[in-house]
Amino acid sequence: MASTASIGGLASGLDTAGIIDSLMQLEAIPQTKLKNQVSTEESKVSALQSINAALATLATTAKALATSSTTTGTWGTLSTTSSSTAVSATATGSASAGTLTVKVDSLATSAKGSLSGTALTAGATYTLSGVTDADGNAITFTTASGTYKELAASINATSATSGLKAVVVNDGSANGVLQVVSTTTGAASNFSIVDGGGAELIAGTGGADGQITVNGVSITGSSNTYANVVDGVSITATAVTDTDATITLARDASTRGDAVKGLVDAINNVLTMISTQTKANGADTSSSGVLTGDSTVRQAGQALINAIWPGGTTSLAQYGVELDRYGQYTFDADKFAEAYAADPDGATAAFVGTDGLASRIQAAAEAASDKYDGYITSSIAGRNSTIERLNDSIDSWDDRLELRRATLERQYTALETALSQLNSQSDWLTSQLASLTKSSD
Template identity: 35%
Template structure:
């Protein structure tokens, strides 16, 4: 007896998975395998859902941790004993401006401006060329230092280039200066000190340094047709002008640093009458220190509230309702941190309530800040207001740092733990990928064998039917 093997065909499912669809059984093998695999994949799908929810939880933890870190920074700064010692300077003249540093103290100072700083500028006589051969020049600074300069040639361009490359504190520029009688163009060299004040003064000589010493060198700026356009000069201010204690202070620039400790003054014009600089507490900046703490805490409580609330939505299709809980709802770590920092902000300091400086908690757990009350307290008792704010800020800083410290913070630690959970879940999902691939291969092999066996049975059935049909038939009448 002989048999023939039936052919099987392969097809690709919509999901991209290779399936075996047989002619023998007439079954949609690919769909069957995909259906079975969807059941097999349920544990992996649950793991993937867990990764998604845990990742959202981590993201929320990171956000609130960042808010606690911001609070820690602001509170730590506000906790210093001089956090409200923020000063501002005002001037009685628009020609004088002032700024203060952290070392300044409240007070005032008056002075007259005798002069402003100037940079020396000189121009040479008009000429068509510097010399017929390569010259030697010498720049002499205000301190007497000499710099010899050797241009490549006597052309004005080479002289300009050599002066600028010398780095001797002077720059040169060629400027048009009309023409000679025969129409030849003339130029002057404009020489400018790079530093202002008398220390930037200079002289330029034709000749070497030794020629300058012997008096045989020619000062370019005293030649016929040359001029010092602007003399180098220092800025000067006089304290207590007109009294026996008058004292003049000079500066090579128009800026006087530490005229009094922590005070920097800039002058732009001479003043005939005294200019007064007042240094006083900047109540606006001081108020911002206190209000900044309140704003930072409200940012924490607002975020926590929105991420622990429960919302209900109604389907527009069938009217069914679904409830969604905030991602932080039930999390003990963030709940404890929020409760602790709220308590720290509302706890009295040395028997003084925060409300005495304008910081109050509402019935909803948020805080309000009364700037008028704060400024009134600051004006009445600046030292006491500073102590209350510093103590309050320190208590808040301790809690905020305890929650957000990058190594040991409670929320930071929770984030690290949840990240480890996600790592483990992803490894389990990866293991399931291998397991499911093996299971699909097994199912494909089983259904391939089924098709092969059915095909063989059909072939045998067909052969037996043909053999039976070929047997001779006998009738009863032939006996």
């Protein structure tokens, strides 16, 4: 606090302002200690918040893996390969690993129709025969002045319900050629557009079902994608084939391994943060972590380690998760793939589900970081309360020190005033003595 004294030691010759400032520095030592405590606590809170955020992220990552479906999604997919570009397949975890032979006998096609050289009547209404909308109403098309472009626009405006698309090709004639095609495939895509008297205006033909042969069994469908041909497997055909194509279904260790590696990386991130913030260096305390000696943070780290190695006969080394000499957990994708190929159910259970690694990590991370009752969350709240109390004490010291400075300034002002009076008296006495001496002479 800056000095407000203006006495300046005029009578005493002392630097009274400097003396007061020095005395105030001594008086403020307890407050300085409180400020240092606040700074230390704020640093610890910041470090705790960073660790807590990392733990919350880890809990989210672990939960996603723990609750993964073993029949769909990342953990449920099977890899599929095909010997022919004309055939492809997708598979979920409900499918069985193995091979399928597929031959594309024919492709499903869309119905098409066209109109040319026929004049349309202005204001006429045309109807899609045999098709109604969701409310059971007939689907109709109109033209204002009887042009093909107007009819095409009307067809396209109802495409969502009619299942038709139209375009006019300019061939040099008055109206051009109106082409209409079904947006779906299969025999059911054939259509007929009739005029008000029921006469057919456009006949959409050529729509046909496709056919494939899977393991010697013929399958027909209105689409070129055949869903659930065998349990969990869908096949898409893009061209007719003369010979069988071989589709191989395999357990996809790669995507599963990536999910496990993501979890292991998240665990390492948290453990590294905890190690950095809690490290102790007796020889050089300046290089020690902010949270050295914090048992709450060490508890979180130990809980994660216990989740990885819960004891008993459980070991993840056979699935590629091990601890290296640097204290980091590593993931060997090749070892995991080998273990998964040998025992997919066992490998799955080691990581996914209520008893898997992901679930154990989720529980440990949430216990520490839960926003309501996590023990690190509670530690942060406790330290924030401490900071608030310390700041209240610092504010109280501001008032106390202000009063102390005012007291010192009054005391030194009184001293200077007294000295000034004494100096004045001394000068008077000196002058009187000098007068007496002159009189005696």
